[in-house]
Amino acid sequence: MAPPPLLVDPEVEYRVILPEDRSQQAYPIDETQDVDAICRVTAYHRDDFDLVVVSRSQHRTDFLRMGLMGLILPVFWAADLGTLEKLPVEILMDIIRRLDFASVVRFLRVNRRARQVVAELPEYSFVVTHGLDTVLGLFEVRLASRFSLAQLDAVIRIGNCLRCGQFAGYVFLPTLERCCLRCLDTAMDFEVLVLTDAKAEKLWNSDRNGSLPFLRTKPGYYTFHDKYAHERGWLVPAKAVSPFIKFDRLTRFFRYMAATAQPHVTGRGHDVLVQRGIYCKSCLASVEKRVHAAGNSPDIPPLSCRVFSQEEYIKHFQWCRGAQAMWEASAGGTLPVEEPKLTRQRGAFRYRDFD
Numbered sequence: 619m620a621p622p623p624l625l626v627d628p629e630v631e632y633r634v635i636l637p638e639d640r641s642q643q644a645y646p647i648d649e650t651q652d653v654d655a656i657c658r659v660t661a662y663h664r665d666d667f668d669l670v671v672v673s674r675s676q677h678r679t680d681f682l683r684m685g686l687m688g689l690i691l692p693v694f695w696a697a698d699l700g701t702l703e704k705l706p707v708e709i710l711m712d713i714i715r716r717l718d719f720a721s722v723v724r725f726l727r728v729n730r731r732a733r734q735v736v737a738e739l740p741e742y743s744f745v746v747t748h749g750l751d752t753v754l755g756l757f758e759v760r761l762a763s764r765f766s767l768a769q770l771d772a773v774i775r776i777g778n779c780l781r782c783g784q785f786a787g788y789v790f791l792p793t794l795e796r797c798c799l800r801c802l803d804t805a806m807d808f809e810v811l812v813l814t815d816a817k818a819e820k821l822w823n824s825d826r827n828g829s830l831p832f833l834r835t836k837p838g839y840y841t842f843h844d845k846y847a848h849e850r851g852w853l854v855p856a857k858a859v860s861p862f863i864k865f866d867r868l869t870r871f872f873r874y875m876a877a878t879a880q881p882h883v884t885g886r887g888h889d890v891l892v893q894r895g896i897y898c899k900s901c902l903a904s905v906e907k908r909v910h911a912a913g914n915s916p917d918i919p920p921l922s923c924r925v926f927s928q929e930e931y932i933k934h935f936q937w938c939r940g941a942q943a944m945w946e947a948s949a950g951g952t953l954p955v956e957e958p959k960l961t962r963q964r965g966a967f968r969y970r971d972f973d
């Protein structure tokens with residue numbers, strides 16, 4: 619039986635809700651209502667999606683962060699930068715902003731003075747604090763020398779997918795482009811080729827080898843199943859090789875090896891707002907019910923629900939009857955509410971302890 623059609627309001631796409639789940643009128647939210655609490659009770663972030671792209675354990679992330687801050691390597695006491703000291707510090711900082719990120723990290727490890735200069739750059743602490751997964755991902759797939767500190771700072775501040783305009787919680791590493799998971803899965807711009815296949819099909823032009831953003835894959839989990847990818851290989855974005863490639867035999871598995879989860883961050887200092895993208899709990903429950911009814915696998919329909927920024931989600935909430943009922947049952951976020959196992963766990967975790 620065909621699923622019921624989605625109702626798409628031509629003006630406000632946030633209202634993409636099945637007809638029977640849609641409220642008759644917009645739920646009133648005044649400024650005194652706690653938007654954070656509404657999001658916490660009725661929406662959730664899919665943590666498992668963030669683990670099928672380039673990632674590592676929290677323990678290892680913390681350890682590597684210390685390395686990026688120059689805290690775990692012996693730092694020489696020498697406290698000057700030789701001839702670089704002749705430059706005004708503002709000019710030196712401007713040069714560092716434009717340096718590729720791998721060189722910035724090499725520079726900060728020179729000595730204590732170099733570490734001090736880099737640490738005083740607000741962009742550096744911002745990128746290491748809020749873009750850590752992207753930075754570490756770039757090092758792990760050997761692309762850290764392709765992008766500058768300024769480019770990394772900029773991509774963290776982009777919140778929407780460059781292809782579809784929806785909230786984008788991921789970065790495609792070879793080109794450092796923002797993307798949503800749906801576009802990472804399906805858009806031709808994010809297709810990647812295994813290098814040996816590209817060579818076998820004579821798509822490889824040795825004159826351009828050095829300029830292409832090819833990446834070394836990192837062993838890890840890149841599917842929702844318990845299957846570990848052990849082997850390392852080289853990938854290259856298909857569009858960088860040739861715009862005339864047939865895409866049919868390639869899989870999302872390789873695309874996930876070329877991307878990392880990246881929150882959208884706005885503001886600076888104490889005024890930062892970090893968003894990882896949220897899904898509606900009620901809409902997921904509704905989709906799950908339909909999947910069960912159709913006799914399909916109860917596994918997560920990964921991309922059947924839309925991901926929102928907090929601001930977008932509140933607009934969705936105003937039309938989503940199930941989410942409103944959940945909020946009311948929580949008595950303003952003070953009582954626990956019934957919700958699917960998947961939303962309670964923030965994803966479907968079948969594996970753990972990678973690295």
Ligand SMILES: [Zn+2]
Pocket residue numbers: 779780781782783784797798799800801802
């Ligand atoms: Zn997209």
Ligand SMILES: [Zn+2]
Pocket residue numbers: 635898899900901934938940941
């Ligand atoms: Zn909803």
